[in-house]
Amino acid sequence: MNRKIEFNLAGTKAIAIMHDDRVPKTCDAIWKILPIEGRSIHANWSNREIMLHLGGKNFLKIEQEDSDVEGPVAPGDIRYYYRAPQMSRGSQKAYDPQFSRELSEFAIFYGFPSGGETDPIRSRPSQPGLTAHMLFATFEDIPNDFLLKCWDNRTKGLQQISVRRLE
Amino acid sequence: MITLAKSIILTFPGEKVIAKAELLEQDAAITCNAIWKTLPVKGKAIHDIWSGHVFFVFLDPTVVIESENLSRPDVAPGDLFYYYRPAHYFRGAPYGRLEASEIGVVYDRDSQPRGPRGVKLVNVFGKITENLDGVKKIGNQMITQGNKDFVINKA
Numbered sequence: 076m077n078r079k080i081e082f083n084l085a086g087t088k089a090i091a092i093m094h095d096d097r098v099p100k101t102c103d104a105i106w107k108i109l110p111i112e113g114r115s116i117h118a119n120w121s122n123r124e125i126m127l128h129l130g131g132k133n134f135l136k137i138e139q140e141d142s143d144v145e146g147p148v149a150p151g152d153i154r155y156y157y158r159a160p161q162m163s164r165g166s167q168k169a170y171d172p173q174f175s176r177e178l179s180e181f182a183i184f185y186g187f188p189s190g191g192e193t194d195p196i197r198s199r200p201s202q203p204g205l206t207a208h209m210l211f212a213t214f215e216d217i218p219n220d221f222l223l224k225c226w227d228n229r230t231k232g233l234q235q236i237s238v239r240r241l242e
Numbered sequence: 243m244i245t246l247a248k249s250i251i252l253t254f255p256g257e258k259v260i261a262k263a264e265l266l267e268q269d270a271a272i273t274c275n276a277i278w279k280t281l282p283v284k285g286k287a288i289h290d291i292w293s294g295h296v297f298f299v300f301l302d303p304t305v306v307i308e309s310e311n312l313s314r315p316d317v318a319p320g321d322l323f324y325y326y327r328p329a330h331y332f333r334g335a336p337y338g339r340l341e342a343s344e345i346g347v348v349y350d351r352d353s354q355p356r357g358p359r360g361v362k363l364v365n366v367f368g369k370i371t372e373n374l375d376g377v378k379k380i381g382n383q384m385i386t387q388g389n390k391d392f393v394i395n396k397a
Contacts, residue, residue: 116386122291122358164352169385229289232388 078106079241080212082183084115084125085234087221090241091153091212098140101155101209108133112237115183116170117228123150123186125228127236128171129179136179139207151214154182159205181238182208185217185225248278249397250368252347254287254380256391262372263322270311273324273367278396280305283345287392288337289384290346294353295319297381298346299392305343312363313355319378321348322368323355332358345394349374349381 078093093102111133118124129135136157148154158178166175174180228234248265265274280301290296296317306326317323322345329341336342336358346355346364355364370377384390 117289117291119289119291119385120294120356124291169382227388229291230388233386 078102079215080109081239081241082214082221083237083239084221084224085227085236087218087224089214089217089221091151091214093212094210098209098211101137101140101211104135104137105155105211106240108135110237110239112235114233115225115228115236116233117225118182121182121184123184123225124148125183125185125225125234125236126156127181127183127238128174129181130171130173134179137207137209140209148184148210150184150186151217152184152210153212153214154184155207155209155211156180156182157207162205183225185222248274249371250278250281251395251397252370252377253393253395254390255393257380257383259376259380260373261370261377262397263320263368263370265368266311266366270365270367273307273310273365276305276307277324277345277367282393282395284391284393286389287347287380287384288389289381292356292358293346295350295378295381296346296348296353296355297384297390298325298344299394300337300339301343301345304341307343307365309363310365311367313366315361315363316354317348317364317366319348319350319353320370320374321366322346322370323348323364323366325355325362325364327357347377347381349378 077095080091082089095102113127115125115127118126160176163176224234247267250263252261267274283299285299287297287299290298307324324345326343327341355362380390
């Protein structure tokens, strides 16, 4: 049975189904850290994507579990992403310092097909062992108010976001 | 006789940050001339979602300039570029605009003008010569704080 999780972005909600059948270890690891909350930040290389960085006790380093991750992502995809510190030239100064080099995050794709992990800052060229990205959940539906809040990340700045278990 | 390059001033009124740029008239005469005529440009600077460390401001009304001094396709920190997107080139109406023209500002490395179709070639027409660090700071702030008021004027 596929578990469900709920995203609450600044008061707007969207429910996603986890891909327990494809990436069970990833789903288990993520399930264990829920509920979590933080502030979402918009991506700069991947089109319509917001990210929730996983820091402190919620930092997740999961081994690559599924290999069918190349190519664009679709709206509604939610991916787990890990980047080893070696993968980042310099540091990303807009990020909280704990994420400026080594990073784990949920990557939430909310718009037209996106570059996703094929963007230059992520894994092009791919470096096995230094990055991981797994599609671990997909939104059942993305309500319009949730979509608008996602875009607010770009135009208004960081937004409060939380993720919790549903079933 | 020495002809001095035309200069423009980039201002972020809310942050009281000012930077100066030179127009690359020798390499992009048509673009520089057209941009010069549109000044002052006032609007909201918005951070790019495809291209890395780039923000841009739309030109209203849309200004159409022919291709010139195109990026190869990489750009460097401090580059200013012009880009025109014809109607229906991308699906839908990105940013609520069927067609659009913009001035882009590259504030740090690891940047490459891109869009839904991949790399896009842009007219590189200017270079920031003073206070790129200030612009870099604003660019990074836009990632976490959102759009910023932005003015481009003749020096």
